[in-house]
Amino acid sequence: MNPRARPQANIFSPSAPAPAASHASDVERQIALSHYAAGELAQAETFCRGLCQRYPRDGFGWKVLGATLRRMNQAQASLEPMQIAAKLMPGDWEAFNNLGTTFDLLAQAEHAQACFEHAVKLKPDFLEAWRNIAENLRRQNKLDQALHAYRQVCAAAPADGHASHMAHTLAGETSERAPDDYYADAFDTHLTTSLAYRVPTDLVALLVRVAAPATQALDVIDLGCGTGLVGMAIAPFSRTLTGVDLSPRMVEKSRERGVYQRLVCDDVVRMLRQQPEHSADLLVFADVFIYIGKLDELMSEAHRVLRPGGRIAFSIETLADATGPTHRLERSGRYSQSLGYIEDLASRGAFAVEATEACIIRKEADAPVPGHLFIWQRP
Numbered sequence: 001m002n003p004r005a006r007p008q009a010n011i012f013s014p015s016a017p018a019p020a021a022s023h024a025s026d027v028e029r030q031i032a033l034s035h036y037a038a039g040e041l042a043q044a045e046t047f048c049r050g051l052c053q054r055y056p057r058d059g060f061g062w063k064v065l066g067a068t069l070r071r072m073n074q075a076q077a078s079l080e081p082m083q084i085a086a087k088l089m090p091g092d093w094e095a096f097n098n099l100g101t102t103f104d105l106l107a108q109a110e111h112a113q114a115c116f117e118h119a120v121k122l123k124p125d126f127l128e129a130w131r132n133i134a135e136n137l138r139r140q141n142k143l144d145q146a147l148h149a150y151r152q153v154c155a156a157a158p159a160d161g162h163a164s165h166m167a168h169t170l171a172g173e174t175s176e177r178a179p180d181d182y183y184a185d186a187f188d189t190h191l192t193t194s195l196a197y198r199v200p201t202d203l204v205a206l207l208v209r210v211a212a213p214a215t216q217a218l219d220v221i222d223l224g225c226g227t228g229l230v231g232m233a234i235a236p237f238s239r240t241l242t243g244v245d246l247s248p249r250m251v252e253k254s255r256e257r258g259v260y261q262r263l264v265c266d267d268v269v270r271m272l273r274q275q276p277e278h279s280a281d282l283l284v285f286a287d288v289f290i291y292i293g294k295l296d297e298l299m300s301e302a303h304r305v306l307r308p309g310g311r312i313a314f315s316i317e318t319l320a321d322a323t324g325p326t327h328r329l330e331r332s333g334r335y336s337q338s339l340g341y342i343e344d345l346a347s348r349g350a351f352a353v354e355a356t357e358a359c360i361i362r363k364e365a366d367a368p369v370p371g372h373l374f375i376w377q378r379p
Contacts (some may be wrong), residue, residue: 012071022055022057022058023055024058024061028051029060031047032044032048032060032064036071036201048064048285049061052081052107057088059084060085060089062082062084063089063095065081066079066080066102070082070105079099079103079106083099091122092122093119096116096122096129097115097116097119100112100114100119101132104132109139113136116136125156127153127156127157127160129290130152131149132147132155134146134149134150135165138170138331143170147167147170147171150170152376154167169329169330170331198362199315199359200226200229200286201229202359203286203315203356204230204284204313207311207313210354210355211311213237214237215237216226217281218234218237218239218281218282219238219239219279220234220237220238220240220241220242221242221271221275221284222244222281222284223271223284223285224245224246224268224287224291225251225273226286227254227255228243228259229253230284231243231254231257232259234284241260241262242260242261242262242263242264244264244266244268244271245263245264246267247265248265249266268285268288268298269292269297271297272298272301275305276305278304279307280306280310281311282312283302284312284313285312286313286315287362288314289315289317289335290316290335291334293335293337295337299351302349305345306378308379309378310377311375312375312376313373313374313375315371315373316331316336316372317334317369317373318338319336319337319338319339320336322339324338326338327341342374344347351378351379352377352378353374353375353376354375355375356374358371358372359372
């Protein structure tokens with residue numbers, strides 16, 4: 001035996017353990033992201049909690065866990081993993097933007113703003129964070145700063161209808177209606193950002209008091225159907241019920257109600273133009289005219305589509321200045337109409353005004369937003 005020869009390793013003896021991995025593998029990351037992208041949130045939560053236990057110094061697991069909990073409407077629970085992710089990933093702009101959105105949901109506007117601003121400091125062209133900055137500043141009534149942020153978005157993404165609409169709004173400019181993509185985006189968030197939202201149920205209740213419709217007697221079109229709240233209330237009186245909304249996500253939510261015979265993803269005026277003359281008994285516009293300032297063409301089409309004796313039920317956000325313009329683009333990005341303008345539309349359109357009722361259509365920032373409900377009949 002050569003004394004200088006190296007001893008051979010004993011292949012039957014266990015080798016020293018490999019050092020533990022400090023970060024999730026590519027496969028583990030893909031599994032977590034696949035669950036999240038597929039909407040398998042319970043599985044995503046369980047898997048990401050496992051990642052956080054195995055790799056506590058890896059921000060990835062904390063980041064996806066926080067995003068998952070937020071998507072499950074657990075904003076408070078998502079805060080800690082979001083904070084841990086931002087601490088472990090100081091150069092990750094998405095982590096700071098995510099943390100900002102969580103602070104925003106928890107009504108901690110200053111903390112949210114700091115996170116969004118840090119995100120754009122890390123990535124100056126990060127449009128999602130710029131959009132969040134603009135919206136956060138607008139809600140804080142810091143309108144000049146919000147206008148600057150919206151213009152940053154417009155410069156980088158000229159086709160962004162929402163940012164363009166809000167920039168024009170805050171600059172004091174007006175238009176006859178909001179662009180389509182603003183409507184779709186705004187309506188998707190409308191119910192979650194507004195409090196005391198009662199228009200659909202109150203409008204149908206007024207219709208029942210005034211018109212006492214017979215059970216399953218009406219051909220109804222619910223224009224701007226949203227999540228289907230009007231559909232649920234009006235279904236007992238409907239022979240056929242069609243829902244129309246520009247937002248695909250709202251159409252899908254309405255579909256889940258199971259009360260509509262037909263659902264259409266389209267602009268409400270364009271959809272009316274496509275309807276045969278005298279084909280509907282009732283048209284409902286619940287909280288839709290806040291996205292359409294000038295209503296002349298819409299009311300003309302409504303008159304054409306309704307059968308004699310048919311009705312239109314709608315709501316407006318009321319323009320406080322009775323001596324001012326017919327409609328105004330408010331700082332909220334929504335339109336209000338004057339009562340004088342609405343009365344003139346009824347007169348010019350040959351509608352009989354059956355009911356007008358003042359109401360609070362929603363609360364925003366704890367302040368009531370005044371509006372009116374209307375029932376008109378086509379002679």
